[in-house]
Amino acid sequence: MELRINGMTHQIDVEPETPLLWVIREELGMTGTKYGCGLAQCGACTVMIDGRVARSCVTPVESVAGAEVTTIEAVETDPVGRKVVAAWIDNQVPQCGYCQSGQVMAAVALLKENPSPGESEITEAMVNLCRCATYNAIHAAVRQVAKA
Amino acid sequence: MNSLASTDLGPHDLSETPINLSRRGFLGASFGAFVLGVALPAGPARAQAGAGPAIDPGTRVPAFLEIRPDGSVLLQSPFIEGGQGIFTAMAQIVGEEMDADPSRFSVVAAPPGPDYLVVNGKLRITGGSMSVRTSYERMRRLGAIARRMLLQAAADRLGVPLADLRTEPGKVVHIASGRELAYGELAPAAMTLSVPTDVPLKSPADFRWIGKSVPRLDVADKSTGRATYSIDVAVDGMLLAAVQHAPRLGCEPAALLNEAQVGAMRGVHSVHRLPGAVAVVADRWWRARKAVEALQVEWKEADPFVQRPFPVMPADFSSAALKDKLIASHGKALDAEVVGDVGGAMGKAAKVVEAVYDAPFIAHAQLEPPAATARFNADGTLDLWVPNQAPEIFQRNAAKLAGLEPEQVRVHSPMLGGFFGRHFYYEASLAFPQAMQLAKAVGRPVKLIWSREEEFLRDTLRPMGVVRFKAGLDARGKPVALEAEVPGEGPRFRVNKVPLDKPDPTAVEGIAEKPYAIPNRRISQIPVPYPVMIGFWRSVGHSMNGFLYETFFDEMADAGQQDPFALRLELLAGNARLTALLKSVADLSGGWRRGPYTAADGSRRARGIAMASPFGSEVATIAEVSVSKNTIVLHDIWVAIDPGHVVNPAIVEAQVRSAVGNGLSTALLEEVVYEHGRPKARNYDQYPILPPDRMPPVHVRIIESGAPMGGVGEPGVPGVPPAVANALSTLLGRRIRSLPLSKAPLTASAS
Ligand code: FES
Ligand code: FES
Secondary structure: OEEEEOOEEEEOOOOOOOEHHHHHHHHOOOOOOOOOOOOOOOOOOEEEEOOEEEEHHHOEHHHHOOOEEEOHHHHHHOHHHHHHHHHHHHOOOOOOOOOHHHHHHHHHHHHHHOOOOOHHHHHHHOOOOOOOOOHHHHHHHHHHHHHO | OOOOOOOOOOHHHHHHOOOOOOOOOOOOOOOOOOOOOOOOOOOHHHHOOOOOOOOOOOOOHHHHEEEOOOOOEEEEEOOOOOOOOHHHHHHHHHHHHHOOOHHHEEEEEOOOOHHHOOEOOOEOOOOOOOHHHHHHHHHHHHHHHHHHHHHHHHHHHHOOOHHHEEEEOOEEEEOOOOOEEEHHHHHHHHOOOOOOOOOOOOOHHHOOOOOOOOOOOOHHHHHOOOOOEHHHOOOOOOEEEEEEEOOOOOOEEEEEOOHHHHHOOOOEEEEEEEOOEEEEEEOOHHHHHHHHHHOOEEEEOOOOOOOOOOOOOOOOOOHHHHHHHHHHOOOOOEEEEEEOOHHHHHHHOOEEEEEEEEEOEEOOOOOOOOEEEEEEOOOOOEEEEOOOOOHHHHHHHHHHHHOOOHHHEEEEOOEOOOOOOOOOOOHHHOOHHHHHHHHHHHOOOEEEEOOHHHHHHHOOEEOOEEEEEEEEEOOOOOEEEEEEEEEEOOHHHHHHOOOOOOOOHHHHEOOEOOOOOOOEEEEEEEEOOOOOOEOOOOOHHHHHHHHHHHHHHHHHHHHOOOOHHHHHHHHOOOOHHHHHHHHHHHHHOOOOOOOOEEOOOOOEEEEEEEEEOOOOOEEEEEEEEEEEOOEEEEEEEEEEEEOOOOOOHHHHHHHHHHHHHHHHHHHHOOOEOEEOOEEOOOOOOOOOOOOHHHOOOEEEEEOOOOOOOOOOOOOOOOOHHHHHHHHHHHHHOOOOOEOOHHHOOOOOOOO
C-alpha cells in the first residue's frame, strides 16, 4: 500500500492490520515514535493523522491509507511544532525522554487546533503518561506556547 | 539516581553492592555454552585484573575526554543517563575544573573498564543516588588534570613556563602577550602527556558552572525524537525477536503444539525454546510478537532438583496471603537498632498504641520496555546493547554466558527510557541472555524486545512492606518507647545473595535510625522469604518504610493528643539541620496548618507532614488533600530538601518533582497483585501509574546546609505517601494504614 508520512509517499508491503507504530519504526526506520504499552494506554506512540492526535500502536496501517501522517521527525518543519519544541527546551521538560515524542506531538496537535487553550483544555488534551512525572513542566511548556 | 546502597555509604556497604555469587549448573547443559545467571564473586579488583599496573580510576584523561579541533568535548561518562541529568552534571563537574564550557560537551556512557570505577574510586554503578556525591572530587580532579595537560602542551608549544599561562573557557592564554591557544589545537599534544598527580582543585568561590542551573545537554534531542534508547538500536543484518515467558517463574516449555504453523507465519525465521520462555525470531518485531503469542505452549513445572538464582513461583502464591503471613509472622527477630530499654519503658507507659501498617509490591513500570541486541562478531567478540545500571557486572555475566573473556564483550549502555532501579542485574528480569542465545542460534545479530505484558510478568519488584508498630506514651502524651518489627526481606541481601542472618539495612532503612528523640527504641527484622523476585525501586527501603513509619508517627501523635508537626519539632530539638528543614517546609507551604479546614473554593481540606533521611539527604514534605467525587484530590505538595550542597539546582528540583510523582503514584494507585502465582496486571490498564491530571503543583525548596553531599534522585519519594496518607487520615478522621489509597473507602468517620 501507499503511505503518506511527513509529506513523503512510501510504498510498503505489510499485513494490513499491522499497527502504524510498527510500520513507522520497522518499515521506515523512524524510531522517534515510541512503543510503551501497545494498548492505547500511555501515548508514547502519539502521531498526528490529518492533524489529529492518534495512538499509532492501535491504529491499523490500512486505516490511514490516503491520510497524512505526521511524526515527531517532522515536528520542526511546522511553525507550531518549532514553538512547542522551543518551549520544551525552555522549560527543560524531558527527563528520561522516552514519553516526550508523544507528549510533544500531543501538544502540537492541541495547539494547532486551538492556539490558545485554557487550563481545562490543556488538561483534557495532555493525557499521555510520563513515568518520570514531568507533568508540571509539560503543563508549563504548553501554557507558554498558548500564551505566546 | 536510583536505588542501590543504603544511606550510609561506607566501604562496608559498597563492598556488598555489585556482587552476584556463583550459581552453577542450575539449568543443565542444554544451552551449550550458555549458563544462565552465572556470575563471578568478583569485586572491582577483578575488573582490573590482567596486565599492567593498577589503574587509578578517573585519572587517565584520554579514557574520558576527546577534545575535538573545534573545541567541543566528548566525555565518556561512568554513569548512565536515564533522566536524572547525570550527563549534564558530569559535564559541569569536569568542565568546571578543565575550564571548558559544559554546553560544548557531548556525553556518552563509557564502555566497561577499570578507568570508570569512580564510585568512591572502586566501583561503578548508576544507583543509590550516589553518582555525583561519590565521584565528585575524583571527576573534578579529572577535569583539573586535563586542564594541566592542556596548559603543559601550551607551555611546550610556546616555550614558556607554566606559570606564565592561564586558562579561559576553552583556551590557554599567555598572560604577558595575550596570545591564545584553543584547547582544540592543543589537544593532540596534550593527550600524549603523562598524567600529572598534584593538580590543585578550584576554590568553590571561583566556580563558574558548579552550583548553577546549567541547561541539560540531552533536552533538545529528547524533545525532537532524536534521542535513541536500547529499543531503537539497529545493526546491520539483525533479526528481531519476541518472547513468551512461562506464566510462573521456574516453569519450562514442554510441548509447542502448533510450532509448524507458527513457523510458517509471514516473516518468521525460527521458533526457539529458552530457559523459562519460548521465542520467535522474525524479520520484524511485530511479526515475531504476533507469532510468539500465537504459540501454544505446554509448560512443565520447575524441576525441584535444579538450582536457580531466583525462587520458583508456587502455583498457589498470592500477595494477599503473603501479607497475612507477614502480619502474623513471629520468627526470630534480628535487631537492627536497640536504644534504651523498650520493654521496661513500655511497661511504665501511660498509654500503649499498637498498629500494623502495610505497603504492596510495586513494579518499576519504566516507560521503555526492555530491549537488548546481541551480535557475535567474526573475531570471536560479542557486542551487546543493553539497558543497565552496571556495565561491568553485565559484561562479566555476559562473558560467562558466552564462554568468553570479559574483554571480548563490548557492552554498550544506551540512554535509559526510565529505570528507577529496574536495570540492575536481576537474573529473571534480563532480556540480554535471551538475545545472546537467539543470536548464537540463528548466526545473526538479534534485537529482542519484551512486550509490555512480558515486562509486567517478569519485572523484579519492590518488596511488600509490613511493619508491626508499638509505641508507649507518657502521661503527657509524649512517646517514650517505640518498637517496630519488620517481617520480610529487603532487596539488597536478596540481590546480592547475602544470607539473612543479620538485618538487611534496606529492609529497615527509614524505620531504624530515625532522628526523633524517642529514648527507648527497638527495631528488628523477622526474616520471611518472598517467593517473588525483589529488587531496588526508587529510594529502595525508604520508599515504603517512609510511609509505614511516618504514618504511624501521626497515629502515635494523635493517641497522645499532640499536633504531628509540633511533636516532630519537639523530638528534633537540638538537631539544628532538621529543625531548620521542618520549619522551612512549613514556611514554604504558608505556615503549618493541619486542618481539616474549608478552603476558599468551599472544599474541605487537610494537610499532612512527613520527614525522611534517605541517601544522605534530608527531606520534609507537606501535602494538601481533599476528596471530591469519591476521589482523592491533591492540591499542592511542598518539599524542602537539604542535600548538603548541589551541582545543578534545576536538575535537583526536576528530580524532586519526578520523585514526588513516583511517590504519589505509589500512594494513590500502584499495587502488584499476585493470584495463583501470576501477576494480575500485565499492562498499564490494570496497573495504573500517575496520570497527568492527578499531579499537583509541586513546590521545591533546596537548602544547602553545607553538610556532606547527599543524593538527589531518590530522596523526594519517601515523604510523599505518608504526607498524603496523614492528610487524608486527618480529613477522614480515621487512620489509613495500607497502600494504595485507592483501596480506602473515602467516607469520613463519625469518630
Ligand atoms: S504505545 Fe501506544 S499508547 Fe502506549
Ligand atoms: S520523561 Fe521519562 S517517561 Fe516521560
